[in-house]
Amino acid sequence: MESSALLTTDLGALPLLARGKVRDIYAVSPDPASDLLFIASDRLSAFDHVLGSGIPDKGRILTQLSLFWFDFVKDVVPNHLITADVSEFPASLQPFKAQLEGRTMLVKRAQMFPVECVVRGYLSGSGWKDYQATQAICGIPLPAGLRESDKLPEPIFTPAAKINTGGHDENISFATVIETIGAEHANALRELSLAIYAKASAHAATRGVILADTKFEFGLIDGQITLADEVLTPDSSRYWPASQYAPGGPTPSFDKQYVRDYLESIHWNKQAPAPSLPPEVVTNTREKYLQAFHLISGRDTL
Template sequence: MADALLTSDLGSLPLLARGKVRDIYAISEAPGADLLFIATDRISAFDHVLGSGIPDKGRILTQISKFWFEFLADLVPSHVISTAVADFPAAMQPYASQLEGRTMLVRRAEMFPVECVVRGYLSGSGWKDYQATGGICGIPLPAGLRESDKLPQPIFTPAAKINTGGHDENISFDLMVETIGAAHAEALRDLTLAIYAKASEYMAAKGVILADTKFEFGLIRDAENPDGKITLADEVLTPDSSRYWPADRYAPGGPTPSFDKQYVRDYLESIRWNKQAPAPALPTDVIENTREKYMQAFRLITGRTGIEDHA
């Protein structure tokens, strides 16, 4: 198993941000320059980046996103220019070993300050909200639903991006309208629900339930679209941004096993970590089992057996 890439280093290229997983660089100092999104092998839980990475995680996530961006192209354009290092500018070529398979060259977008969340099943923060209020984000739901129950129909529950404290805050659709305007809010809601419907149907044929997911959109302006064209950005339908459940293990009335980092969260709970820095490292078996869960998701989604064919 390869070593995990925890931090990228692209020399003098402008580093714009290091997130919990992604490092974002501009390809030059020029205003509006295209960006490099590098998915490292960092893994976070309970709002902390852990002391160990998961080898190949960044490659797996990047190639899952690439698959979905292409699959959804008839519904919405993406910000991706290329994921092939050979297509990147010459200044990137000396760093090919870091970039290969885990990097997207993308157009810079003006990102909407909301996350577009869609839920088809009752889980996570939606389940907590339902227990407290009988609905989610102000949307009333039938009484008597259980954890993991399928909702009568998928619902759109946006969240505001909060830059402090590491959390996003569920908001009402009315507040979303106040934040970005009715036309954009309605367009993002309709796109989110359409993407979820198409992706859910695809995964159901593979014996997988897409319980919920979240998307990020931005506006890209050019000569043809001076007011900006709505574009799907960041990551899409990865195990880090979505709940994928194996259909043959689905049993409403409690939590459902998923192809994501819940395995890591369960380990951290078992060692009674206080969820304060410094975050602990993971033992080898947890690292290997977590990588395999990501690989299972990759194989199910893409139909490919390995991540070597990444161009």
């Protein structure tokens, strides 16, 4: 039996710092240096709008996958996680346990870099559009004659500028990253991003899954580069079932492309208000997220 979708959170007097398309971020106390609470709701966005329907358990799936990957790559880079065990949260949070269970991380506050660290191993999405126009992605030249969904000669770092106005992030060159955060940090973020992608994509391959591309966010905690936010979820990554991989066109994925395709089919004008989804689309989307979780983590239950 599916649970109902959690579309919004309410933690009483606790300071709400941000309500994103999916995550609500609270400060644990009014202290500006306090730890943060990341809560993944069941909201679903498409075409830059939060839809009228949520996907039951989506927030739990995203959180549990992030926890799996934070642990898996901890030898590559430290992360901001303190604990995801609600019983270890401060006493002030215990009355809200029902909202928090399974979908919440208590994390250290980081000074975030204003860069989305994108790694692509395959040609898809905005990278495919860039390649068609320029035979390059973010200024990185690629061989001629590549097809949509082709594997790239090697994974590439294709950063984007963080734009918090609701629009799409904007692809930028590595030179722009250097101008923004300095050469030392820019090189470190590129090396770390490629190292995480290499380890994660190798694991995914053993589970019958292709990690086509993904994006990471990093910050500084006590001067050390730290992996933050979510990591390697179907919301931040393009996962393909290896059994259905066929370059030369779009590849089926474990993300919300299924929802985008439905919205295109009903000719929504992509303006507010965003529509709700029929029950079968909600159910099928939930199954795609669950399948990604089960395959990647090897766990049967959330």
